Amino acid sequence: MFDDFFIRALVAGLGVAIVTGPLGCFVIWRRLSYFGDTLSHSALLGVTLAYSMEFNIALSVFIISSLIALTLIHLQKRTNLPGDALLGLLAHSSLAVGLVVIGFLTFIRFDIMGLLFGDILAVTVKDLVIIWVGGALILLVLKLIWKPLFASTVNYELAEAEGLNPDRAKAIFTILMAGIIAISIKMVGLLLITGMLIIPAAMARNISDSPQKMVVYSIIGGLLSVILGLFSSLEFNTSSGPSIIAAALFLFILSLFNIKQSIKLKN
Amino acid sequence: MSSDQNILVKLKDAGFQINDKWLVKNVSLQVEKGKIVTLIGPNGSGKSTTAKIALGIYKKIDGSVEKNTDKIGYVPQKISIDWTLPLRVYDFMLLTENLDEETINNALSLTGVSHLKDKNLGDLSGGEFQRVLLARAISKKPELLVLDEPVQGVDFTGEIALYELIKKISDELNCGILLISHDLHTVMSATDHVVCLNGHVCCSGSPMDVAKNNEYKALFGEQASQILSRYEHRHDHVHTSEGEIKKN
Numbered sequence: 001m002f003d004d005f006f007i008r009a010l011v012a013g014l015g016v017a018i019v020t021g022p023l024g025c026f027v028i029w030r031r032l033s034y035f036g037d038t039l040s041h042s043a044l045l046g047v048t049l050a051y052s053m054e055f056n057i058a059l060s061v062f063i064i065s066s067l068i069a070l071t072l073i074h075l076q077k078r079t080n081l082p083g084d085a086l087l088g089l090l091a092h093s094s095l096a097v098g099l100v101v102i103g104f105l106t107f108i109r110f111d112i113m114g115l116l117f118g119d120i121l122a123v124t125v126k127d128l129v130i131i132w133v134g135g136a137l138i139l140l141v142l143k144l145i146w147k148p149l150f151a152s153t154v155n156y157e158l159a160e161a162e163g164l165n166p167d168r169a170k171a172i173f174t175i176l177m178a179g180i181i182a183i184s185i186k187m188v189g190l191l192l193i194t195g196m197l198i199i200p201a202a203m204a205r206n207i208s209d210s211p212q213k214m215v216v217y218s219i220i221g222g223l224l225s226v227i228l229g230l231f232s233s234l235e236f237n238t239s240s241g242p243s244i245i246a247a248a249l250f251l252f253i254l255s256l257f258n259i260k261q262s263i264k265l266k267n
Numbered sequence: 268m269s270s271d272q273n274i275l276v277k278l279k280d281a282g283f284q285i286n287d288k289w290l291v292k293n294v295s296l297q298v299e300k301g302k303i304v305t306l307i308g309p310n311g312s313g314k315s316t317t318a319k320i321a322l323g324i325y326k327k328i329d330g331s332v333e334k335n336t337d338k339i340g341y342v343p344q345k346i347s348i349d350w351t352l353p354l355r356v357y358d359f360m361l362l363t364e365n366l367d368e369e370t371i372n373n374a375l376s377l378t379g380v381s382h383l384k385d386k387n388l389g390d391l392s393g394g395e396f397q398r399v400l401l402a403r404a405i406s407k408k409p410e411l412l413v414l415d416e417p418v419q420g421v422d423f424t425g426e427i428a429l430y431e432l433i434k435k436i437s438d439e440l441n442c443g444i445l446l447i448s449h450d451l452h453t454v455m456s457a458t459d460h461v462v463c464l465n466g467h468v469c470c471s472g473s474p475m476d477v478a479k480n481n482e483y484k485a486l487f488g489e490q491a492s493q494i495l496s497r498y499e500h501r502h503d504h505v506h507t508s509e510g511e512i513k514k515n
Contacts, residue, residue, distance in 0.1 A: 029352045151362045154352065161322040161341040161413065162363040208353050209387060 006234060008123045009187075013226035013244065015131040016184040016196065019138050021219030023180050024201035025211070026173065027194075029153045034084060035072075036194040038091035040181050042068040043190045044098030047115060051108050052101065058130045058182045065178035068094060073174065118189035118241025127186055134183040138176050145169045150211065188241040199248040200225060206255035221251050273299040275411045275443040280330035281320050290316040292329070293467050296460075298411065298443040303434070305446045305454050307477075308464035309486060314447045315344050317464065318413050321445060336411050340404030344415040344447070346396075354388045356380070356399050364407045374406035375399070377432060379425070393420030401429065405436055412436070412444045430457055 027036055046064035050057040068090055075086055102110055114122060142149075145168075152159035152166030159166040181193055188196050200221035201214070208214035228251075229244030236243075275298050282292040291313025298304045298321075306314045319325045320332060322341060348354055360371045375381040378398040383391065391399065401417050414433065418426045434457045437444050448454045455461070455474040462471040463483050470480040477483050 029349070031351075147363070154348065154354065154359070154362060155343065155346050157319065157322075157324050157343055158341055158346070159363065160324045161319075161343075162339050163337045164363055205351060205353065210353055210355055210358055212358075214353055 005123070006230070008125065008128060009240060010226070010230055012123045012128055012131050013187055013230055013240075014223055015128070015135050016180075016187050017200070017222030017226045018219055019135040019180050020184065020196045021200060021204075021222045022139070022142060022215045023176065024197040024199075024222075025204065025215050025218050026149065026153065027177075027197045028201045028205065032177075033194055033198050034087050034091075035069075036177065036181075036197050038072065038087045038094075039065045039069055039177055040185070040190045040193040041091040042094035042098075043181050043185050043193075044115065045094045045101070046098075046182070047185070047190075048098050048101040048105065051110075052105055057185070058127075058134070061185055062178055062182035064094075065181050066175050069174040069178055070171075073171065113239070114189070115185075116189045116191045117239050118185075118187050118192065118244075119239075122186055131183045131187075134179060138179050138183075141172065142176060145172050149173055188244055192241045192245050195245040195248065196222065196225075199245065199252055203248070203252040203255040206252075207258045221248065224251060273301075275300060275334070275336050276321050276445070277333045278317070278321055278330065279333070281317070281332060282329035283316055283320055283325050283327075284329075289466065291320070291464065291466060294320070294330075294462075294464070295468065296462050296471070298445050300410070300443050301437060301441045302459045303437050303444045303446055303457060304460045304462065305448060305458040305474075306462050306464055307447075307449060307454070307487075308469070309449070312465045313467075314464055315415055318415055318445060318447055322413055336409075338407070338410040340407055340409035340412045342397075342400045342404045342412075342414045342417045344419075346400065348388045350389060356383050356386055356388060356391075359388055359399065360403050360406060362403065366406055370406055374402040377405065378402040378429065394422060394425065397421050398425075398429070401432075405440075408440055408442075410440075410442050412442055414444065415447045416449075417446070418448075430454070433457070 027033055042065050043061045046061035047057055049055065049064065050060035053060075072086065072090055075081075076083060079086065081089070102112070111119065111122075148159060148164035148166055148169035149172075151162075151164050152169060156166055180197070181190075184193055184196065201218040203221045204214045204217035208217050225244050225248035228247035230240060232238070232247065233240045233243035277297040279295050281294045283290050294313070294317050296304060296317075306317060308314050316325070320328050321334075322339065323332065323334065356375070357371065360366060360374070371384070372381060375384060378401050380395055380398045380402060383395060383399065388396065388399070397418060397420055401414070404412060404414070412433075417433070418429050421429060433444060433446070436442065446454065446458070455478065458474050460471065461474050461477040463469045463477055463480070463486065465486055469482040469486060470477055472480075
């Protein structure tokens with residue numbers, strides 16, 4: 001069944017969407033979309049290091065992204081630079097260093113486009129195992145830290161005062177973000193991972209009235225985006241990542257009609 | 268005097284500074300089971316800061332905090348819920364602890380907002396929101412309640428009813444309450460111990476003692492002290508803008 005590259009891509013995409021759904025909600029709630037960008041840009045460095053040292057790509061990306069994320073948390077406490085400047089600094093410098101390293105690795109042929117925008121053909125059975133096992137792990141950990149993470153998203157001081165240890169939850173969540181980027185980089189590419197995180201979640205916000213519903217709709221939106229995107233990429237011969245994100249955008253636009261209706265009802 | 272086992276939280280010479288500016292300094296106080304301690308003082312006098320020191324939100328502090336409970340209910344002074352987060356009153360009640368349906372209903376009806384259970388938090392008025400905050404804090408039957416201006420924005424009759432409720436909760440649950448308010452009228456009568464802050468502890472004691480105190484009168488004016496008693500005014504120090512205290 002997994003012999004067909006399209007089936008493999010579909011199974012990989014669906015696995016990724018189930019995980020990006022709930023994580024994406026937190027990215028939106030905690031205003032972390034630029035943070036997601038920074039992590040995914042730093043993933044390029046992880047990929048090049050994996051190639052140069054013949055190391056597993058997902059693991060290498062996971063390690064580098066985690067390191068960048070922890071550096072960021074550390075720098076946020078130590079410097080006076082505003083948060084967005086710090087994010088930009090790390091995002092673009094790690095992207096640049098990654099590209100420079102690629103320049104040195106003349107003995108390896110790189111598919112830069114595939115790296116940036118995702119590559120259906122590249123998904124192997126081994127990737128599927130990484131996505132589904134890694135994804136299950138991420139969801140399990142997220143479920144374990146849900147209460148403190150969610151409470152501190154609503155109000156940090158309240159969570160801290162009532163003994164939920166929000167700092168620990170935040171650090172673990174950061175690692176989970178690095179994890180999802182590591183397992184989804186082949187599907188959507190490093191420029192578009194943040195889109196996969198925030199667009200289905202933003203769509204879900206438009207049609208939900210509770211956090212649980214938003215998570216569920218976000219997962220459903222992600223799954224639909226993958227199915228729609230992959231079939232249309234097959235049909236129109238477009239690259240997989242952008243097609244999936246475009247499908248997600250399409251769903252988001254549809255969800256806007258729901259807002260308009262509810263505003264009308266209120267008036 | 269009460270025994271040490273009854274002490275829920277105890278601050279000893281506690282202080283907190285940001286960027287070399289002291290928000291509050293040398294505060295000593297303790298909250299015991301079944302007692303209500305009220306912090307009063309003008310804006311910027313360090314009331315909320317003191318509460319946050321007691322709660323362990325501020326960690327790099329001077330002095331010491333000794334906390335003997337982790338069953339805490341907190342009503343922060345300000346909370347803003349972002350639009351991106353769809354949150355109903357019901358979801359908010361479950362924020363830090365898993366409660367059953369009946370407990371939630373009871374708490375909401377105690378503060379008079381059971382009809383708002385399925386409403387979105389963003390759609391509540393200021394007073395309604397305040398009642399929900401209080402309901403959430405008491406629903407988990409805490410041993411220590413920290414209430415930072417819990418009745419702001421609540422209508423006048425509601426305000427009195429809520430203070431009565433707070434007093435009742437303290438008796439029923441035998442929990443200690445650290446209450447912050449600048450609403451002297453209603454607070455003073457229900458309080459066991461008053462701490463008057465202005466960057467440091469100006470004076471403290473029973474409500475009656477504090478109302479008679481000269482420093483208290485200097486802070487709040489002659490009229491405030493007439494709520495409870497009439498007394499002469501003599502202030503022995505002034506506060507500079509840097510937060511220092513100069514003797515007259």
